[in-house]
Ligand SMILES: Nc1ncnc2c1ncn2[C@@H]1O[C@H](COP(=O)(O)OP(=O)(O)O)[C@@H](O)[C@H]1O
């Protein structure tokens with residue numbers, strides 16, 4: 437009876453995707469920011485060392501004997517060498533005229549003398565960072581400007597940066613994995629209460645319509661409130677329909693029984709054969725309607741009870757012998773003998789005794805109805821410890837093979853019913869009962885000759 441649930445997405449998946457997306461974004465952001473910061477830091481430190489180198493060269497410039505003496509101190513380049521294997525270039529100019537160094541070095545940034553100037557340029561096809569500073573010297577009484585430029589390639593810088601990037605990338609991935617793990621845990625725990633609620637509701641017995649009293653997170657309170665109110669309405673409506681079925685059964689059967697009694701009394705009083713025949717016909721018609729009404733009500737009851745299956749231990753042997761005893765008078769009327777074969781021990785299954793009885797009675801009723809007079813109906817109960825079976829076999833015409841699939845449908849009767857009364861509900865009831873108990877109804881014809889054979893199979897309760 438459970439309809440297909442239409443699903444749309446998954447809260448867990450959505451949560452996980454959002455958390456993972458957030459974690460990935462943060463990881464990338466962290467990577468970019470740290471890399472930018474590291475690049476600035478590395479560039480600054482190179483600039484600082486280059487400036488120190490330029491300053492030490494400028495400081496070494498002196499005027500001796502009226503000429504410019506420039507002894508470039510060893511430390512000026514060694515401090516640069518310490519940083520990495522980067523190549524170092526320099527030039528010294530005096531009043532913009534080349535004095536020493538690399539003459540083809542790109543011209544430095546223009547600016548004021550007092551300023552230290554920085555420039556990034558390309559020299560000999562590689563990127564270099566240039567730092568320039570100048571100093572005013574008075575040479576032979578003439579003021580002159582000595583300008584020093586020191587440049588260095590940036591391989592070291594790039595290398596450092598790459599190393600930092602690698603490390604940060606590792607951190608980023610680690611961070612992402614950790615966040616992903618935590619995200620999955622968070623998603624799992626977020627939907628845990630939902631799962632618990634679903635589990636506890638689906639574990640309930642079919643008749644258990646009590647409100648959910650377990651404590652649930654705030655967000656789920658409206659859902660549980662709605663569920664509880666739905667269940668209480670359902671309970672009320674179920675009680676109403678149960679009452680209605682009982683009431684209807686009573687109202688239909690009681691007057692029919694009264695009419696039948698009256699008809700029987702009349703039959704005793706009437707003498708004329710044709711009148712007696714008419715009253716007999718009347719009694720037969722009353723029996724038929726009473727039976728049809730009974731079956732209709734049985735069917736309503738089966739549909740109702742199947743959805744609220746009561747499960748108690750029921751013995752198939754007891755059920756079969758009860759059914760046989762109940763229908764024996766009807767069989768006797770047609771001189772039909774019912775032969776019951778029971779196994780040595782009880783065959784217990786969990787189920788609703790009233791429904792199972794109704795299924796058996798309907799099958800046995802069919803067997804008697806569709807058998808020729810003066811024949812035998814065989815009822816055999818068997819079991820193998822896991823499954824139990826009741827087989828009812830008659831020696832009538834049997835089922836029309838082409839009809840087998842449709843006979844269990846409501847109000848469907850076969851083509852072999854001429855003169856036999858019925859409403860087409862018996863097999864429907866038997867089939868519904870079987871399925872409500874997880875069992876099955878099988879219709880076939882006896883292999884060794886004529887006769888229909890209907891059997892009900894169920895899983896037995898484990899002992
Ligand atoms: N034992 C049987 N032998 C032959 N035909 C049967 C037997 N039981 C049922 N049928 C066929 O299946 C049809 C449906 O059975 P059922 O649902 O009990 O309806 P009803 O007995 O009221 O006709 C019957 O009309 C009949 O054609």
Ligand SMILES: [Mg+2]
Nearest residue numbers: 802858862863
């Ligand atoms: Mg029937």
